[in-house]
Amino acid sequence: MTIPTIVGAGLAVIGAGIGIGMIGGKAMEAIARQPEAYGKIQTAMLIAAALIEGIGFAAIFAG
Amino acid sequence: MYFCTDFKDTVICSKMQRKTLVRILSVLLFIVSFSALAQEHGMELKEVAPGKEGSKTKKEEIKEFINHHLLDSHSFNFFGSTDEETGETHHYGFPLPVIIWDEGLHTFMSSEFGHGDEIVESNGKYYALHHEKIYRTDAQGTLNYDAEHGDHPTNVRPLDFSITKSVVMMLLTGLLLIWLFRSLAKSYAKNGSIPRGIGRFFEPIVLYIRDDIAIANIGENKYKKYMPFLLTVFFFIWFLNMFGLTPLGVNVTGNIAVTTALAIIVFLITTFTGTKDYWKHIFDPLGDGMPWAGKILIYIILVPIEILGLFIKPFALLIRLYANMTAGHVVLMSLIGLIFIFKSWIGGPLSFGLSFAISLIELLVALLQAYIFTMLAALYFGFASETHAEHEAHEGEIQHL
Numbered sequence: 189m190t191i192p193t194i195v196g197a198g199l200a201v202i203g204a205g206i207g208i209g210m211i212g213g214k215a216m217e218a219i220a221r222q223p224e225a226y227g228k229i230q231t232a233m234l235i236a237a238a239l240i241e242g243i244g245f246a247a248i249f250a251g
Numbered sequence: 252m253y254f255c256t257d258f259k260d261t262v263i264c265s266k267m268q269r270k271t272l273v274r275i276l277s278v279l280l281f282i283v284s285f286s287a288l289a290q291e292h293g294m295e296l297k298e299v300a301p302g303k304e305g306s307k308t309k310k311e312e313i314k315e316f317i318n319h320h321l322l323d324s325h326s327f328n329f330f331g332s333t334d335e336e337t338g339e340t341h342h343y344g345f346p347l348p349v350i351i352w353d354e355g356l357h358t359f360m361s362s363e364f365g366h367g368d369e370i371v372e373s374n375g376k377y378y379a380l381h382h383e384k385i386y387r388t389d390a391q392g393t394l395n396y397d398a399e400h401g402d403h404p405t406n407v408r409p410l411d412f413s414i415t416k417s418v419v420m421m422l423l424t425g426l427l428l429i430w431l432f433r434s435l436a437k438s439y440a441k442n443g444s445i446p447r448g449i450g451r452f453f454e455p456i457v458l459y460i461r462d463d464i465a466i467a468n469i470g471e472n473k474y475k476k477y478m479p480f481l482l483t484v485f486f487f488i489w490f491l492n493m494f495g496l497t498p499l500g501v502n503v504t505g506n507i508a509v510t511t512a513l514a515i516i517v518f519l520i521t522t523f524t525g526t527k528d529y530w531k532h533i534f535d536p537l538g539d540g541m542p543w544a545g546k547i548l549i550y551i552i553l554v555p556i557e558i559l560g561l562f563i564k565p566f567a568l569l570i571r572l573y574a575n576m577t578a579g580h581v582v583l584m585s586l587i588g589l590i591f592i593f594k595s596w597i598g599g600p601l602s603f604g605l606s607f608a609i610s611l612i613e614l615l616v617a618l619l620q621a622y623i624f625t626m627l628a629a630l631y632f633g634f635a636s637e638t639h640a641e642h643e644a645h646e647g648e649i650q651h652l
Contacts, residue, residue, distance in 0.1 A: 227463065235630070238623045242567040245574035 197247050204244030208237050313588035317581055321502055322383045324416040325349060325361040329500070342366065347419060351378070351385060353409035361413075378409070385411055417503045424490045424503075428483070460485055460625065468629040473636045477629065480520060484513065485625040488572065492617030495576060496610065504620075505576035507569070514569035517628045518562075525635040533557045564631055568624060575620050579613045 215233040219226050328344035346362035357373040364371060364380045370392035371378045379388045386394060386406040394404035435450050446454045465474040465481055491503045503509055531538075534554060537546055586606040590598040 231463070231467070231626070234619075234623060235626065238571060238627065239567070241575075242571045245570050246567075249570070249574070 200247030201244050204240050204247070207240040211236050211240070309591055313585070313591060317584045317588070319383075320500060320584060321505060321577060321580060323502075323506055323508075324383050325364065325380065325385075325413060327416055327419065329498070347416065348414050349385070350412045350414065351409045352412060353387060353407075357409075379406075385409060385413075416501055417506055417509060420491065420494060420499070420501045420503050421509070424487060424494065427490065428486055432486075457482060464622075464626055464629045468626070468633040469636060470633065476524070476636075477520075477632050480516075481625050481629055484516075484628065485621050488513070488624055489618060489621035492576060492621060493614075495580065496613055496617065502576070502580055504572055505580055507573045510569040510573040513572070513624070514565040517568060517631065518565040521565075521631045521635045522561075524632065526638050528638050529635045533561070564627075568627055572620055572624055575616060579609075579616055583609055583613065 211233055215229050218229045222229075326344060326346045328342050330344075331342045333339070334341070346360045349357075349359055349361050351357045353376060355374060357376065357378075359371060359373050363369065368380075370388060370390070372390075377388045377390055377392065378385050379392045379394060380386075381394055381404055382402075386404050386408055388394060388406060394406055396402070397405055431449075431453075435446075435453060438447050438450060439445075460482055461474070461478060465478055469477055488504055491501075494501055495504060534557070535546075536553060536557065537549065583606055586602055586609060589602040589605070592598070593601070
């Protein structure tokens with residue numbers, strides 16, 4: 189493991205973290221606005237978070 | 252707990268519930284303490300016998316131990332202990348059969364490898380174990396290394412069909428699932444569709460998978476075809492994840508071969524149940540509304556991306572499950588390893604507190620990963636089975652909203 193790969197993997201994980209954070213935050217806002225749509229919002233949130241998480245893990249394994 | 256059908260004996264009920272709760276909690280506590288014990292013994296054994304592979308720092312030993320845990324194993328080893336006076340180590344567990352194909356079938360028990368350092372002779376060929384992988388060697392057991400492969404020997408690796416630890420756990424989980432859900436089905440038939448006993452726990456989960464995963468993503472008309480697979484894969488992954496948190500020390504869903512197999516099944520089902528419209532969407536996404544001359548320029552880029560997407564979807568599925576479970580195990584075991592790094596009064600409570608908290612998160616992750624795998628599989632099946640007419644209807648709905 190060289191330093192550039194570690195830094196690159198770290199940067200990718202920061203990106204994934206920001207992405208998941210934004211999804212979570214927006215989902216919270218959406219639920220606050222429309223509590224009755226809780227189930228649908230949660231499902232959509234989990235799918236989006238899972239997709240981003242996949243990229244984060246791919247970056248870790250590449251690095 | 253299960254006799255509380257009558258409202259009159261609520262008092263007895265709550266008492267019995269409390270009793271059951273206490274029982275469950277004490278079993279859990281026993282498991283947790285036993286787990287810590289098992290890990291400790293495993294660590295101790297390496298600390299006492301450092302002379303064999305030269306002296307190592309504690310950090311390296313812990314790293315090696317974690318790496319060993321993450322790998323599949325040819326024997327089922329619960330824990331080991333070292334006799335303080337004689338320095339002998341005892342391993343508690345049982346060997347598993349080794350089945351290899353190397354110009355003929357070779358079968359023997361893994362106990363013949365000893366603790367992984369003995370050479371086994373089978374039908375005139377010699378085999379040695381290195382990092383839980385079997386290599387063909389000569390009578391002296393020499394393993395050849397070169398600079399290119401690093402720690403991996405360049406010896407021939409025969410085809411290995413052994414019943415390893417992961418295979419045993421998968422077979423056990425499969426049998427457990429068959430027994431559990433068959434008996435549940437029978438009890439439903441007997442009691443007139445009213446859940447009894449453990450069925451009260453599983454019915455909402457099954458209904459959730461049907462209503463919120465299958466019907467929501469595949470649609471009313473076609474979900475039935477996919478339900479058996481979705482239910483099986485959900486409970487299979489969930490149970491295996493949960494077994495990974497017990498002191499059995501298995502790491503089945505954190506094994507990339509297992510998740511690859513699951514993802515390949517998803518890929519095959521998606522491919523073979525794909526409708527004409529699904530394939531048209533991949534190879535001709537713009538449809539008939541555009542002249543072919545205009546399409547060519549776009550399709551040079553678009554179609555390869557769509558085809559790549561076919562393979563990326565199951566690939567992401569397998570990496571997600573594998574990486575999540577592996578990461579969880581590494582974090583937990585590193586926290587337990589803190590005890591041996593601190594080596595003072597602070598290590599024990601710190602390690603216990605942190606690993607307890609992470610264990611609780613891991614319980615959630617075990618369920619969440621099973622849910623996400625099932626969810627995304629259902630989503631892909633939904634894409635594959637959607638016909639053109641339904642697609643139009645959906646778009647109409649969106650516009651209407």
